[in-house]
Amino acid sequence: MTTVAAYAAPAAKAPLERTTIERRAVGEFDVLIDIKFAGICHSDIHQVHEGWGEAIFPMVPGHEIAGVVSEVGPGVTKYKAGDRVGVGCLVDSCRECENCKAGLQQYCTGGGVGTYNALDKNGEPTYGGYSQKIVVDENYVLRIPDGLSLDVAAPLLCAGITTYSPLRHWNAGPGKKVAVLGMGGLGHMGVKLAHALGAEVTVLSQSLRKKDDGLRLGADHYHATSDPKTFEELSGTFDLILSTVSAPLNLDQYLTLLRTDGAFVNVGAPEEPIALNLFSVIAGRKTLAGSGIGGIPETQEMLDFCAAHGIGAEIELIGADEINEAYQRVQDSDVRYRFVIDVATI
Known part of the structure; x- marks a missing residue:
């Protein structure tokens, strides 16, 4: 085992603090990664605050991990020392269920293992990317x-694949009108990816404060949802609405913006239940759906697509001692558009 420095929440809603954790020895099919950068996802905050249910503490968040391989096990065939690699939201799954065999590990029915706030197959808690190193099976x-x-x-290991997967599944592309909500x-990743896929892209945001950014990143149109005229003007417009909002919404209102057979897909995950009048989907044969991250094959596809199209996240690089401030700023919507921790500062 290896002792490494990390930032952890010692208890629910507690500030994160510097600590040390143990990483397992490199096994036959394991890859040891020196983490260089770790993104801060709103999911990290939800889980540190137990907004999605009881959690495991101490918790080392982080499932947007980029680094360099420093060691591989004797059975590893996919990677070697020096390779540039990433780890997303999963570090294992059952590998035997129908979804795993289809490359949909994010929907594993036999017990997927999250990168943090989960128990591995040995019953040990997993710790995420706010740390110097991580050991992961080569298949993940x-x-x-x-x-x-x-x-x-x-x-891209979370924000990228979380938006790419539904855009691909619901066939965003030329001739399709796609709205990104939030x-x-x-x-912001949804805008970039939908544009690169060839769709006509509209941003729906509370205000026009970020309009210049939205248009710069690839949006064709930008509307404020605080303006009632938006819902009148855009009624029956979209083939697909991708909702990235993690707060409760008036779904009945937003479903009026879909065309017949249109889909409203949630990737943001509010902590509270949301009400719905079913006539909002019955009228127009509309779909209200959700989407998780992506499986390992699709995540690799997304990374290759982003490289081919010159797509990366818009980031603000921070030191580890700024994590707690960054959490508050994410809650205040005061980031453009993703905080990334320079792990050399841990």
């Missing part, structure tokens, strides 16, 4: 193409 490690800088690639850490 992603290759980061040379065309992507590690700092802007880190958020212009934050997830939303």
Whole structure:
């Protein structure tokens, strides 16, 4: 085992603090990664605050990990020391269920293992990317193409794949009108990816404060949802609405913006239940759906797509001693658009 420095929340809602954790010895099929950058996801805050249910503490968050391989086990065939790699939201799954065999490990029915706030197959808690090193089975490690800088690639391991997967599944592309609801850490990636896929992209945001950014990142149109005229003007417009918002919404209102057979897909995960009048989906044969991250094959596809199109996250690089301040700023929507920790500062 190896002792490494990390930042952890010692208890629910407690500030994160510097500590040390133990990483397992490198096994036959394991990859040891020197973490260079770790993104801060709103999911980290939800879990540190137990907003999604009871959690495991101490907790080392972080599932947007970019680094360099420093050691591999004797059975590893996919990676070697010096390779540029990433780790996303999963570090293992059952590998035997129908979804795992189809490359949909994010929907593993036999017990997927999260990168943090989870128990591995030995019953030991997993610790995430706010740390100097991590040991991961080679089958859950992603290759980061040379065309992507590690700092802007880190958020792609969650924010990137979380938006790419539904855009691909619901066929965003030429001839399709796609709205991205929310212009934050997830939303700005949704705009970039939908644009690169060839869709006509509209941003729906509370205000026009980030309009210039939205248009710069690839949006064709930008509307404020605080303006009632927006819902009148855009009624029946979109083939797909990708909601990245983690606060409760008036779904009935937003479903009016879909065309017949349109889909409203949630990737933001509010902590509270949301009400719905079913006539909002019955009228127009509309779909209300959700989407998780992506499986390992699709995540690699996304990284390759981003490299080919010059897409990285818009980031603010911070030191580890700024993590707690960054958490508050994420809650205040005061980041453009993803905080990334320089792990050399841990």
